[in-house]
Amino acid sequence: MFERILFPTDFSVPSMKVLDYIPALQEAGTREVVLVHVIDQKDVTLIASGGQGFLGTVSDQETDTQRRLREEIQHKIIDTRRALEKQGVRVIVRTPVGSPGKEIVAAADAEGASLIVIGSHGRSNIRDRLLGTVSEYVVKNAHQPVLVVKRDTVAGK
Structure with a gap:
C-alpha cells in the first residue's frame, strides 16, 4: 500500500525518529524511501x-x-541513507533549495510518493505548537496521506 514513502528531514532528533518506523512501514509494503532534505x-x-x-x-x-x-x-x-539501506529499503535522495514545506509537497508529487512520513517538529521545536510549521504546512497541502511522528515528550519539558 505504501510502497514509496517520502521522508523529509532536517536531521533534527524529532525528524530522525521516522527511522524507528521503517520496519512497520515495510510490513505495510514500503520498499523505497525518498529522502528529502530541503536547503532552506x-x-x-x-x-x-x-x-x-x-x-x-x-x-x-x-x-x-x-x-x-x-x-x-x-x-x-x-x-x-546508510541507516535506511541497512533496514533493507531502496533510497533516492533529493536536496531541493527553497521553502521547506512547499518543496516537500512538490517532491512528494514529483516522486509519486504514496505516503509522507514527517517528524512533528524540526529545528525550531516550538513547545507551544501542536505541530511544527513545516509539518503543519505539509499536512494541510499534501496530496498524499501524511504520517506525523510525534517527538518524545517528557513530563515537565
Whole structure:
C-alpha cells in the first residue's frame, strides 16, 4: 500500500525518529524511501551574504562557510541513507533549495510518493505548537496521506 514513502528531514532528533518506523512501514509494503532534505532558501541567503553581523562579509568566509555547510549536509545524508539501506529499503535522495514545506509537497508529487512520513517538529521545536510549521504546512497541502511522528515528550519539558 505504501510502497514509496517520502521522508523529509532536517536531521533534527524529532525528524530522525521516522527511522524507528521503517520496519512497520515495510510490513505495510514500503520498499523505497525518498529522502528529502530541503536547503532552506533563507539559510542560503544568510550564508551568501556572509552572515553579516556575525561572520562579516569577506568573500573567503562566505566560500568557506558554504563549503562547510555543504559537507555537513552531505555527511548527514550519507549517514541517513546508510541507516535506511541497512533496514533493507531502496533510497533516492533529493536536496531541493527553497521553502521547506512547499518543496516537500512538490517532491512528494514529483516522486509519486504514496505516503509522507514527517517528524512533528524540526529545528525550531516550538513547545507551544501542536505541530511544527513545516509539518503543519505539509499536512494541510499534501496530496498524499501524511504520517506525523510525534517527538518524545517528557513530563515537565
